Amino acid sequence: MSEGADEPSTTTDAPKFRYDAALANSIERHWQETWAAQGTYHTPNPSGPLRDDFERVEGRPKLYVLDMFPYPSGEGLHVGHPLGYIGTDVYARFKRMTGYNVMHVMGFDSFGLPAEQHAVQTGTHPRVTTERNVENYKRQMRAIGFGYDWRRSVNTSDPTFYKWTQWIFLQLFNSWFDADEQRARPISALVEEFESGTRVVIDDDHPDGVEWTALSDRRRREVIDDHRLAYIDEAPVNWCPGLGTVLANEEVTSEGRSERGNFPVFRRPLKQWKLRITAYAERLIADLDLVDWPEPVKLMQRNWIGRSEGARIDFPIANQPGEAISVFTTRPDTVFGATFMVLAPEHPLVDHIVAGSWGDNDPPSWRGSGLAGLVDGVPATGWDSPSEAVAGYRRHASMKSDLERQVESRQKTGVFTGAYCINPVNGEHIPIFIADYVLMGYGTGAIMAVPGQDERDWEFAEAFDLRIVRTVQPPSGFDGRAFTGEGPAINSDFLNGLGITDAKQAIIRWLEEKGRGEGTVTYKLRDWLFSRQRYWGEPFPIVFDEDDMPLAVPESMLPVELPDLEDWTPTTSVEDEDSIPEPPLGRATQWREVEIDLGGGPKVYRRELNTMPQWAGSCWYYLRYLDPTNENAFVGAEVERYWMRGARPDGSPKAGGVDLYVGGVEHAVLHLLYSRFWHKVLFDLNHVSTPEPFQRLFNQGMIQAAAYADERGVYVEAGEVAGDEQAGFFHAGRPVTREFGKMGKSLKNSVSPEEIYDAYGADTLRLYEMAMGPLDQDRPWNTRDIIGVHRFLQRLWRNLVDEEVGGLRVSTSPPPADLKRTLHRTIAGVRDDMDGLRFNTAVAKLIELNNALTKHVAEHGSTPREVADALVLMLAPLAPHVAEELWHHLGNESSVVWSAFPSADASLLVDDTVELPVQINGKVRSRITVAAAASRDAIEAAALADPAVQSALAGRPVQKAVIVPGRMVSLVV
């Protein structure tokens, strides 16, 4: 018994042992302390320091249930946060009670922008605020009664954790992607292949290959560095002055702003770290077939990776023998209709091909006359020369932000370069334009324009009065413009008559035979920009030598600890897009240089001053939970194999990994793509045993709450609003309007878990969040509804405990047959629902059982022991505190947490007799009761004999009788 039961109740005349908030709170406090003291939720490993009493669970199947861990914000948890956590906690507890060894841990994603921005706002060092916030989150989570093994918890900003984040980065740095074997291999293997001559170096200076021994030491290092999975690249990146850092493509919205903070983002070339995720594009798509994920998430990943099959076609440049422009197209079958060429404005060949002067027949529109109103300094007849036009148009294009491009209704603009190239299939000279609708970042940055079959090219051709040749026969009556549908090839020489698929195959064969191109695959995915100019992140384990070339810090020197700084704030400026990134670590004057011996004696090196992005720690934290104290490896091999192995009971193919991963759909392409990539690298290098990290993914819904805005549109505290839908809503006497949105600070509609414990207890909160709807659905929070599940717990308690004196109201007599059937039907249903994560219907079934029990107790004065035991056990995953209290009250010594979930007696799931509805012409006219095993004939006879049926038939003969035994009778007259 908890001592709380002896405390006076807050209400004056309520029974002393009524399950109210005060009693719930004392029960919860008592068991939380007891569980912590007894290590109830400790999960044993098969080996190592956390082996504990592994024998106890040996032979059980393992189950790894994982939540997307939070970043610990200064606001603390609101009731919208723990929805998924409660769901996994219920599931983990249920599976433990049904015989699994369950891994269930919570950690903290504490590096990165959110933590740092919070620190900036409060003016306190992020380490201090992070530690404080983590403690607050832990306290709040303990109060909800989560069954985590807290010994395994990790915090990504802890040096003992990020030591291994850095170690994994070095794995990436020290490996390369072998395209032939489609996997990562140690960089040393590449060096060996170069040295032995089995692989030759091909670069811009040596397109036909060059001997390794012919290269300088420095050139060799450059070649190696260019192969690494983590490499430095100078390329256009997303520079966000408002945040003072560069961002990954995934962190930039389609409006060209930062996902976090909504600051403008500018493209500019900078030297940055990148990770070669593009090498894994094919496997990242293919292995989606191995995992049990929601189809929309798989689709989002496939779309993000953006695989396109097509061909590369080389168009020789006119008057420049031996030179050609490569294009990528998904429609090589339309090449006979390519009547002009378009390059991205930034395409490197533009300067090379641009003509000295306009041709006599080049119309004003080709010279840029159409831009006269849009761009400063354009004469009404266009620019005077192609080079002026190119320069002017480039200026115009680079000034346009992505947002402006979108707003500008996609009017096609561009200018002629004055140059021509030759269509390789028919020898025609076709003009080369530059236009901003062709993007440098995709394919080759150049297209062959086929206006007859491409809407964008059609628009461009119309705007610039260019020739249009159809190469696919549109259906008769087609009055559209570009025809993108299926049809026989026309105007295409040897392709004529072929369908699109056959024509593609034929032209690719032709291109490959003639050496004019080849079939190829292109991806939208870009390499992952991996450095940030922020303080609060993992330092790179990298130093630079006097040649400015990167070298790995030896593993023995990890972690490279983040130095303490007086001023750790980022350098930001919202207005100035010409600003340049300044890593705050540059201010660490003692730290930024280091003397170490990397072979050849101690030398002074310059440290990498950027830090890793927020996603680094979350890429692999689920592996550290398994072996958090391991000082020799990021995870021990035996432990990793035990928890990550993936064998389905039926032996079907399975990726393995985490058995159930629950989190928000907002991570569909960021975290989930990045961590799959890291996991695959670790898999290739034999550090983990499964090709995928997360076997099953489940996206929980978002809890929304009513928010209220006044006449000015300013949000007011939702908790201070009075009124209802009929009367309207008021804040401080003034009318406000209601909307629903994500719970949080910005809408002023947060509800803290503490408010709910104080009024009802944590078990009620847990139960309410599970009962309010399907776990994967968004749903509005409604504090008013909570009383329903609280009453349920109160009635259940009252059915087992005498509210006045606290004694048990449990009898040894067996339950009557109907109650026993209800019990076993409930057991079967609840088991099913919990296995399927349908906790809302599981709660409904328990309430139904308890309602039946309440009737029984009203008549008999006590609960049959058999029902009491089963009900408490079934309640345990959902409301663990009150279940544990009742379990001990029922006389059990051991924890309900490790007790067996009840099993249904199959013989009690079928009734002896069943009531069947009888439909006449589709409408229910009567109900008959027949034996469950009755034959069709017997059921039909019983239906026809029923007086209500007879009167409804009114003597009409039955034309047809449909009998579904156990279901219904349907008569047609």
Add this chain to the structure above:
RNA sequence: GGGCGAGUGGCGGAAUGGCAGACGCGCUGGCUUCAGGUGCCAGUGAGGGCAACCUCGUGGGGGUUCAAGUCCCCCCUCGCCCACCA
């Protein structure tokens, strides 16, 4: 513009093609209480009828079926994702 998903009482939501609205909130009536309610009991889709019952009813319109919230076609509304990706 393209893709995906969803529309069921006053509200949240249940329904292997087989009795629509389980369960909960709210509401109505009653009990308990000096009073209040976070207590208890009963009722509660709409309309009609004293009643047994009858009619209508799952965004709208068609269809398949003995039987449709569920399957098929068209349309409307909302949400999410992508958006000049060659």
